[in-house]
Amino acid sequence: MTTNHHETPEGAEAAGVHGRPGGPEDLAALQRRLADFAAARDWQPFHTPKNLASALSVEAAELVEIFQWLTPEQSAGVMADATAAARVTDEVADVLAYLLQFCGVLGIDPLAALSDKIERNERRFPVAGNRHPEGQGSPDRHSPE
Secondary structure (H helix, E strand, O other), X not given: OOOOOOOOOOOHHHOOOOOOOOOOOOHHHHHHHHHHHHHHOOOHHHOOHHHHHHHHHXXXXXXXXXXXXXXXXXXHOHHHOHHHHHHHHHHHHXXXXXXXXXXXXXXXXXXXXXXXXHXXXXXXXXXXXXXXXOOOOOOOOOOXX
């Protein structure tokens, strides 16, 4: 088989955008579209948790690559440039597509997982006493892991 399994299904990056008949799709509908796309091409054997996690990592790295040498100011304005904005949007779509496929294969509800994680982080990092003097949060804590 000569199919490139690295690529996101054509049209997946546009799924749920405004202007589509019927309006935006929900995550479950997008997961079904991605699964149907893969099934129609017999890609399921390649969509293992390991392969999807690897693909997700690669796509996230491609998103990082866009910002790699930008200053903070340039990175904040990246969406003002149409070419850069299109690249960022495509990479975000790729990351989301692989994340949704990964969740589908493992039976993870991504919205429930995120909600649970936010609740745990709210308990771990209460507002009172967790402020840096400049109001930027804890200087040694950059991720809500």
